[in-house]
Amino acid sequence: xTAYRYWLLKSEPLTYSIDDFASLGVDHWDGVRNYQxxxxxxxxxxxxxxxxxxxxxxxxxxxxxxxVVRAAxxxxxxxxxxxxxxxxxxxxxxxxxxxxxxxxxxxFGREASLTExxxxxxxxxxxxxxxGNRLSVMPVTAKEAxxxxxLCEASLV
Numbered sequence: 625x626t627a628y629r630y631w632l633l634k635s636e637p638l639t640y641s642i643d644d645f646a647s648l649g650v651d652h653w654d655g656v657r658n659y660q661x662x663x664x665x666x667x668x669x670x671x672x673x674x675x676x677x678x679x680x681x682x683x684x685x686x687x688x689x690x691x692v693v694r695a696a697x698x699x700x701x702x703x704x705x706x707x708x709x710x711x712x713x714x715x716x717x718x719x720x721x722x723x724x725x726x727x728x729x730x731x732f733g734r735e736a737s738l739t740e741x742x743x744x745x746x747x748x749x750x751x752x753x754x755x756g757n758r759l760s761v762m763p764v765t766a767k768e769a770x771x772x773x774x775l776c777e778a779s780l781v
Contacts, residue, residue, distance in 0.1 A: 628671050628672050629763065630768070630769040631672060631692075631762065632677050632686070632751075632762050633653060633675070633677060633690070633760065633761055634679040638681070641678065642678070642688040645728050646731055649727065649728050650693060650726065653665070653724050653726055653761075654699050654709060655699070655708075656699070656723065656761060657709065658760065664761045665723065666696040667696075667763075668692045669695055671692060673691055673729070673769070675688075676690055677752070678735075683735070683737050684737065685735045685736050685737035686732070687732055688730055688732055689729040690729055691726065691727045692724050692725070693725050695724060697722060698721070698723075702714035702721040703715060709721075732778050736772055738753075740775060741753055741772070741775070747768055747772070750764065
């Protein structure tokens, strides 16, 4: 195993899908407006891996992998009055919200559905499967990452 850390990022596929991300190659992960999720974004380091998770869809699940290419920096959408993510309490001088830049790594050939994830003993402590956890950004342990990769028939080369 590498020294990299692992994360899980949720996105609704009708809003921003793995295919949207793949078409861009590199993109920022903006719009996080939960303090705990924001704090997790601020912990991300260049080289960390992030599982791309489709939520709020017919079959939610892990669909791909990204890598952090720029650590947390102020989320400029919070300063833009025309953005749905605008926050009048956030400013360039005193930013409240942050984002990271991600590089597309892979769209998995096999999705690991939420139902499948919930039935893996190795994932019983994964925040995603915990009752009431609705965070859009969450850490994943190395052991959990290996289990998810195995389910998706993928590996970190």
